[in-house]
Amino acid sequence: xxxxxxxxxxxxxxxxxxxxxxxxxxxxxxxxxxxxxxxxxxxxxxxxxxxxxxxxxxxxxxxxxxxxxxxxxxxxxxxxxxxxxxxxxxxxxxxxxxxxxxxxxxxxxxxxxxxxxxxxxxxxxxxxxxxxxxxxxxxxxxxxxxxxxxxxxxxxxxxxxxxxxxxxxxxxxxxxxxxxxxxxxxxxxxxxxxxxxxxxxxxxxxxxxxxxxxxxxxxxxxxxxxxxxxxxxxxxxxxxxxxxxxxxxxxxxxxxxxxxxxxxxxxxxxxxxxxxxxxxxx
Ligand code: C2E
Ligand code: MG
Ligand code: MG
Ligand code: MG
Numbered sequence: 001x002x003x004x005x006x007x008x009x010x011x012x013x014x015x016x017x018x019x020x021x022x023x024x025x026x027x028x029x030x031x032x033x034x035x036x037x038x039x040x041x042x043x044x045x046x047x048x049x050x051x052x053x054x055x056x057x058x059x060x061x062x063x064x065x066x067x068x069x070x071x072x073x074x075x076x077x078x079x080x081x082x083x084x085x086x087x088x089x090x091x092x093x094x095x096x097x098x099x100x101x102x103x104x105x106x107x108x109x110x111x112x113x114x115x116x117x118x119x120x121x122x123x124x125x126x127x128x129x130x131x132x133x134x135x136x137x138x139x140x141x142x143x144x145x146x147x148x149x150x151x152x153x154x155x156x157x158x159x160x161x162x163x164x165x166x167x168x169x170x171x172x173x174x175x176x177x178x179x180x181x182x183x184x185x186x187x188x189x190x191x192x193x194x195x196x197x198x199x200x201x202x203x204x205x206x207x208x209x210x211x212x213x214x215x216x217x218x219x220x221x222x223x224x225x226x227x228x229x230x231x232x233x234x235x236x237x238x239x240x241x242x243x244x245x246x247x248x249x250x251x252x253x254x255x256x257x258x259x260x261x262x263x264x265x266x267x268x269x270x271x272x273x274x275x276x277x278x279x280x281x282x
Contacts, residue, residue: 043264119157153185204238
């Protein structure tokens with residue numbers, strides 16, 4: 001009896017595993033098709049200057065327009081794209097699409113701000129990342145004029161020595177470099193000081209509680225002061241309330257991004273966004 005129970009349980013587990021495996025394989029096939037058939041789209045979220053509300057930049061955020069599946073957010077497929085080794089191709093697509101969109105807005109007579117694209121650790125780790133960027137930007141005046149990079153803090157902390165020359169070379173080419181999700185990676189500011197960065201983006205987890213946790217207010221305030229003393233700008237991400245925006249302004253945070261100002265919007269809505277920047281935020 002016991003042996004039979006065990007066997008049935010094993011068969012049950014095996015069936016579950018097969019199902020998960022089958023699902024993963026299907027998703028892999030669909031993602032490869034997505035890349036070939038250009039099923040990805042970029043949405044853009046503005047950053048504003050907290051002093052005057054002016055739009056200072058647009059962050060490109062990838063979505064997967066899965067046929068029959070609606071819009072899938074990056075947290076649901078970027079990790080898989082990385083596992084499959086497709087992130088280099090997807091990353092290259094993101095950069096060229098962002099430049100194409102920028103040129104399109106220009107051709108429409110809009111005066112678009114710079115675009116920031118998110119770069120995965122795996123892209124930056126590649127030996128030839130900087131050379132590939134140089135090759136791409138060298139031929140492309142438009143790209144040089146508009147592209148910035150956002151790199152997650154936890155990535156940089158893995159091997160900071162290796163990244164100092166890479167980031168220096170990217171800055172040399174005229175790119176702005178942002179540290180994303182700052183505050184989540186336990187890095188010391190002594191390390192941050194060694195990187196030739198443009199700005200820190202304070203992670204939305206801290207921003208979410210600045211107006212109700214005095215500890216988080218202190219942390220944010222300290223990050224802002226230290227960043228400024230290192231000559232870095234500070235951007236707050238995930239700003240959702242007027243209270244948060246006002247407090248951030250009081251703490252001398254330079255820029256803000258979040259649903260209060262605007263959700264990430266599709267290409268189609270950028271013209272309206274640039275023509276009528278969000279008001280009444282600060
Ligand atoms: P991130 O770069 O830190 O982007 C901020 C995320 O917070 C975005 O989620 C954005 O939609 C969301 N967000 C913005 N304002 C608010 C707010 O007020 N409240 C809340 N709760 N959330 C807000 P999204 O678009 O789902 O992107 C998630 C992450 O996926 C990004 O985090 C970034 O790390 C990654 N990602 C997005 N696009 C790309 C890409 O093209 N390449 C790579 N490698 N990663 C990407
Ligand atoms: Mg980002
Ligand atoms: Mg971020
Ligand atoms: Mg974040």
